[in-house]
Amino acid sequence: MRDVAIVGCGMTKFGRREEDLLELLSEASLAAMKDAEMDQGSVDAIYVANMGAGILNHQTGVASALVDRLSLLPAPADTVENGPASGASAIKNAFLAIASGLYDLVLVAGGEKMRAVTGWEVTDFVASMTHRQGEYIYGVTLPALAGMFARLHMAKYGVKPEHLAMVALKNHENGVRNPYAHIQQAVTMEGILHRPEAVVNNPYIAEPLRMFDCCPVSDGAAAVVLCAAERAKDFPHTVVRMAGFGQATDTHAVHQREDPLDLKAVRGAAQAAFKMAGLKPKDIHVAELHDAFTILEIVESEQAGFFGVGEGHLALEKGVTRLDGKLPINPSGGLKARGHPVGATGVAQVVELVWQLRGQAEGRQVPDAANGFCCNFGGFGNNVLAFVLSRE
Amino acid sequence: MKSVKGYQCKECGRVFYPERKICLGCGGRQFKKIALGKEGVLLTFTKLHALPMDFESRTLMLGIVEFAHGLRALGQLSTDDVEMGMKMRARWDVVRELDGVQLYGLRFYPAKR
Known part of the structure; x- marks a missing residue:
């Protein structure tokens, strides 16, 4: 198996965008190709991550459309769908193809145009990945699953609404420093939790989770260029290697898990990624976790091995995961503030890590970060991917 | 009124809801419906x-x-x-x-x- 490096990255600003999906994917792809200082003739293949253009935008065959728009013809092109983990799955496909020796240089673009439909429709669209007979028919949504999970976790480990709000506060604070973030506004504990007007500013979505416990619905795209590590020094930037990859699945219906609080797929994906990289959680300097809900950042930080089970909220309380802490989590603002265009998120996590490891994350740079970790969480933890990235 | 049923693996006895085609515990493929x-x-x-x-x-x-x-x-x-x-x-x-x-x-x- 050959080593694989990331030699180009780019993204669009996330948020409510006027442009259509193809325009967003093109903007991110062109930014990544420009970053790699390459011409389009050298692209061997493209993978496009998208969860639901067929439902949201009346558009299917997204990779075929993008490869044409960018005149990368006749490069092979595939669309990859793995729910909100589509981005990491597309990168995985590129990684495997290069590692196998089949391709040398691959473009991966992930994007979603979610604000094209109403909030009711987008909620139903995301909910359609839940178990059909066991969950979806009841009106279950992703916030509903997260709410039930949060209630159990909070009761077992003494996690308070203030802990959840600390994730939001931290990630919004980081988002202010990220020009690509959907929401660039800091919030206060008083404003979202303690003042009387908090019930209006921060209403319940799925009790005990409130609006500021949930990521926004975003449009946006992100792209990376991957290449065989042996050729990586031909490109202009500090070489960042894909040191480790892991993926694991779990039961589709959350209630079928032996312990519904145990996110086994997060642990499995993280352990596999660390094993391949030959690194341990303590070797990581910066992490991007899938905080679609504040509770998830806390639990993923435990299952990835950074903190003990039931101790994630204590690390948060001590400021360990702040930008100036020992292990900054979600310096980008995470899904919470950067936003969550579902197909783009897994790619955007890798883009942020590459910027951090190159020392290019202006305004939110984690000093001297050499190893990064990210986790892209599909379904409610039923299909999870993790990467470890290392600076050469 | 239709009653609610779980699916019990005939090999190992583990019960599932909703149904599965293959038992998550033992790989068995035969299930019988049992009342919840x-x-x-x-x-x-x-x-x-x-x-x-x-x-x-x-x-x-x-x-x-x-x-x-x-x-x-x-x-x-x-x-x-x-x-x-x-x-x-x-x-x-x-x-x-x-x-x-x-x-x-x-x-x-x-x-x-």
Whole structure:
């Protein structure tokens, strides 16, 4: 198996965008190709991550459309769908193809145009990945699953609404420093939790989770260029290697898990990624976790091995995961503030890590970060991917 | 009224809901339907305020109930006056209308009222 490096990255600003999906994917792809200082003739293949253009935008065959728009013809092109983990799955496909020796240089673009439909429709669209007979028919949504999970976790480990709000506060604070973030506004504990007007500013979505416990619905795209590590020094930037990859699945219906609080797929994906990289959680300097809900950042930080089970909220309380802490989590603002265009998120996590490891994350740079970790969480933890990235 | 059924693996006895084609425990492929039991315990719940399309109510109560054999099922709750650990009784009822079709599923009621 050959080593694989990331030699180009780019993204669009996330948020409510006027442009259509193809325009967003093109903007991110062109930014990544420009970053790699390459011409389009050298692209061997493209993978496009998208969860639901067929439902949201009346558009299917997204990779075929993008490869044409960018005149990368006749490069092979595939669309990859793995729910909100589509981005990491597309990168995985590129990684495997290069590692196998089949391709040398691959473009991966992930994007979603979610604000094209109403909030009711987008909620139903995301909910359609839940178990059909066991969950979806009841009106279950992703916030509903997260709410039930949060209630159990909070009761077992003494996690308070203030802990959840600390994730939001931290990630919004980081988002202010990220020009690509959907929401660039800091919030206060008083404003979202303690003042009387908090019930209006921060209403319940799925009790005990409130609006500021949930990521926004975003449009946006992100792209990376991957290449065989042996050729990586031909490109202009500090070489960042894909040191480790892991993926694991779990039961589709959350209630079928032996312990519904145990996110086994997060642990499995993280352990596999660390094993391949030959690194341990303590070797990581910066992490991007899938905080679609504040509770998830806390639990993923435990299952990835950074903190003990039931101790994630204590690390948060001590400021360990702040930008100036020992292990900054979600310096980008995470899904919470950067936003969550579902197909783009897994790619955007890798883009942020590459910027951090190159020392290019202006305004939110984690000093001297050499190893990064990210986790892209599909379904409610039923299909999870993790990467470890290392600076050469 | 249709009763609620779990699927028990004929090889190892493990019970699942919803059904699986292959047993998660032993790989067995033969299952028999068994009754869920009359009462279960409310493991966790949420009051949902942001509903997907096609629901007319402003909020929706959802919960996971644990029955005998450790078997669990998710369903709608009849009331928001609930707490964790409460005993619930299951009924089979229309839970959603989708594309003009009425879908049946579980609705949980407090066992004693």
